[in-house]
Amino acid sequence: MTERLLEVKDLRIEIDTRRGPATIVDGINLHVDAGETLGIVGESGCGKSLTMLSLLRLLPNKIRVAGGSAAFQGSDLLKLSPRELRETRGGKIGFVFQDPMTSLNPVMRIGDQLSEPLIHHRGMSKADARKRAGELLRLVGIPGAEARLDAYPHELSGGMRQRVMIGIGLACEPDLLIADEPTTALDVTIQAQIVDLVKDLRKRLGMSVVWITHDLALIAGLADRICVLYAGTVVEDAPAEQLFAGPAHPYTRGLLASIPRMGGAETERLASIGGTPPEPGRRPPGCPFAPRCALAEDICRQVVPKLASMQGGSAAHRVACHVTSRALEAA
Amino acid sequence: MRIEAIRESAGLTKPFLEQFLNYVLNLLQGNFGNSLSSGRKVWSMISAAAPVSFQLGLCAIILTALIAIPLGLIAGLNQNSKLDYTILGSALFLWAIPPYVAGPLLMVGFLLVLPGINMPYGWGGIFDAKIILPLIVLSFQPIALIVRQTRAAVIEVLSEDFVRTARAKGVPETLVALKHILRPVLTPVVTQLGLIMITIVNGAIFVELVFGLPGLGRLTVQALTNSDYPVILAITLIGSFLVMFSNLIVDVLYPLLDPRAADSMKGR
Numbered sequence: 001m002t003e004r005l006l007e008v009k010d011l012r013i014e015i016d017t018r019r020g021p022a023t024i025v026d027g028i029n030l031h032v033d034a035g036e037t038l039g040i041v042g043e044s045g046c047g048k049s050l051t052m053l054s055l056l057r058l059l060p061n062k063i064r065v066a067g068g069s070a071a072f073q074g075s076d077l078l079k080l081s082p083r084e085l086r087e088t089r090g091g092k093i094g095f096v097f098q099d100p101m102t103s104l105n106p107v108m109r110i111g112d113q114l115s116e117p118l119i120h121h122r123g124m125s126k127a128d129a130r131k132r133a134g135e136l137l138r139l140v141g142i143p144g145a146e147a148r149l150d151a152y153p154h155e156l157s158g159g160m161r162q163r164v165m166i167g168i169g170l171a172c173e174p175d176l177l178i179a180d181e182p183t184t185a186l187d188v189t190i191q192a193q194i195v196d197l198v199k200d201l202r203k204r205l206g207m208s209v210v211w212i213t214h215d216l217a218l219i220a221g222l223a224d225r226i227c228v229l230y231a232g233t234v235v236e237d238a239p240a241e242q243l244f245a246g247p248a249h250p251y252t253r254g255l256l257a258s259i260p261r262m263g264g265a266e267t268e269r270l271a272s273i274g275g276t277p278p279e280p281g282r283r284p285p286g287c288p289f290a291p292r293c294a295l296a297e298d299i300c301r302q303v304v305p306k307l308a309s310m311q312g313g314s315a316a317h318r319v320a321c322h323v324t325s326r327a328l329e330a331a
Numbered sequence: 332m333r334i335e336a337i338r339e340s341a342g343l344t345k346p347f348l349e350q351f352l353n354y355v356l357n358l359l360q361g362n363f364g365n366s367l368s369s370g371r372k373v374w375s376m377i378s379a380a381a382p383v384s385f386q387l388g389l390c391a392i393i394l395t396a397l398i399a400i401p402l403g404l405i406a407g408l409n410q411n412s413k414l415d416y417t418i419l420g421s422a423l424f425l426w427a428i429p430p431y432v433a434g435p436l437l438m439v440g441f442l443l444v445l446p447g448i449n450m451p452y453g454w455g456g457i458f459d460a461k462i463i464l465p466l467i468v469l470s471f472q473p474i475a476l477i478v479r480q481t482r483a484a485v486i487e488v489l490s491e492d493f494v495r496t497a498r499a500k501g502v503p504e505t506l507v508a509l510k511h512i513l514r515p516v517l518t519p520v521v522t523q524l525g526l527i528m529i530t531i532v533n534g535a536i537f538v539e540l541v542f543g544l545p546g547l548g549r550l551t552v553q554a555l556t557n558s559d560y561p562v563i564l565a566i567t568l569i570g571s572f573l574v575m576f577s578n579l580i581v582d583v584l585y586p587l588l589d590p591r592a593a594d595s596m597k598g599r
Binding site: 061103108154155 | 490491492493495496497498499500501502503506510511514515588589590591594
């Protein structure tokens with residue numbers, strides 16, 4: 001078995017509302033192995049970004065971790081001292097954020113922004129850090145790398161800025177790179193370039209990657225394993241090929257069915273999942289997906305299904321569904 | 332007869348347009364005319380008073396910046412804490428005291444508590460200890476204003492994505508505050524400080540009267556009570572010129588503070 005790099009257990013995240021705290025992330029369990037790329041998929045508001053932000057204590061105001069643990073290299077990320085936390089941020093775990101337009105400091109030259117992690121983690125001098133920053137720009141494929149060190153973010157295109165963000169995330173060669181929807185704000189051709197870039201860098205640097213997205217088609221060619229999140233819980237966790245070949249959770253099936261296909265009849269309507277996800281704090285007592293699920297039975301509305309390997313299926317393919325895990329057993 | 336003679340010599344018998352043209356032509360040559368009450372040249376009166384006001388304004392602004400910006404930063408970073416409420420409450424308290432109350436009160440207080448001290452009255456240059464009290468009074472309301480503005484701007488910048496990025500990079504909190512948060516906050520705050528300085532230079536009427544400072548404020552009051560029109564006109568003109576000039580300075584400085592503005596000016 002490969003080495004576990006990160007293991008998140010029973011993570012719960014709450015938000016303060018006028019009606020009191022509401023649970024947004026409700027007992028998430030997931031893990032990342034060394035050298036692995038994990039795709040985290042789910043629709044907006046399912047808690048995928050918050051889960052990752054909480055690991056480095058970057059949650060916005062009024063949102064906080066209410067329980068759980070996150071083992072990373074022998075310590076619990078959620079219990080780090082401020083000093084250890086600072087060393088982990090950017091040093092052992094790199095972060096790439098969603099919107100490169102707002103995630104870079106608009107009044108700071110990108111060379112300085114790239115140098116910061118090097119100065120604070122590697123103790124580099126300004127001059128050394130600047131030299132390394134130039135190399136990083138070349139690494140992430142920015143033409144005329146060194147010449148761009150003195151540019152301000154607004155002088156670069158969106159794709160270039162996201163490359164700079166990735167450069168910042170990689171600066172200290174972290175063991176884990178967390179990419180939070182890094183391509184959402186970019187157009188399709190740039191998306192493909194960024195995906196290829198991360199794939200290539202992962203191979204060269206041998207790091208693990210967590211890639212958060214709502215785009216199943218995008219993650220298909222990138223991830224080794226995929227976690228599907230729904231309403232703050234993991235509903236399916238499987239190696240990528242197994243997930244696409246035989247999705248087990250009704251929600252995953254719905255997601256896959258809603259990907260548009262080339263060559264379908266022009267009049268064919270895209271499949272969609274009826275209803276909307278439950279609001280935080282108003283989740284149904286049983287399976288959170290039950291109200292929208294065509295297969296739902298009585299037990300689904302009463303008992304929360306646990307994430308478990310499917311009987312008769314691969315051990316790595318786990319699903320949180322009363323019905324489909326049983327159906328496979330029968331078949 | 333005498334009145335007629337004065338009318339004649341002041342050119343008041345000429346048509347209005349001609350009088351105005353003469354005034355403007357004189358202005359262009361730097362001649363503001365003579366004071367009606369003292370007969371002195373208006374320009375020499377103003378050039379004696381303006382440096383006093385200018386030094387007062389500059390020092391008050393420096394004092395304000397040194398006190399208010401750090402306090403505003405601390406309050407903003409600790410939003411809704413006891414520290415924040417204390418700073419904000421003190422600022423509100425200062426804001427509520429008008430200079431014509433603060434000036435005499437502080438003066439009396441000083442004299443009663445520290446009887447040995449000299450009467451803080453009159454002008455002995457900007458390095459004279461007498462200047463401290465008027466500077467404090469002048470800074471009361473600007474400090475309150477800048478504390479609140481800095482705090483609000485810090486809270487706004489705190490929620491920006493790039494602050495999160497800086498933290499995710501592992502930048503120490505103090506440096507996040509100084510390098511990433513303070514910089515964007517300073518742009519609007521510096522602009523505001525400049526505008527406050529202009530209002531002080533234009534005449535801090537009450538403070539100058541209370542502390543006997545021979546600045547533009549006192550000159551204004553004297554001119555108004557004597558209906559000394561040439562002086563009033565000159566002060567008004569110079570005041571409006573100062574405001575325009577300071578706006579120009581702010582516009583010129585802006586690209587230095589914000590590189591995005593520099594590019595939009597170049598038309599990129």
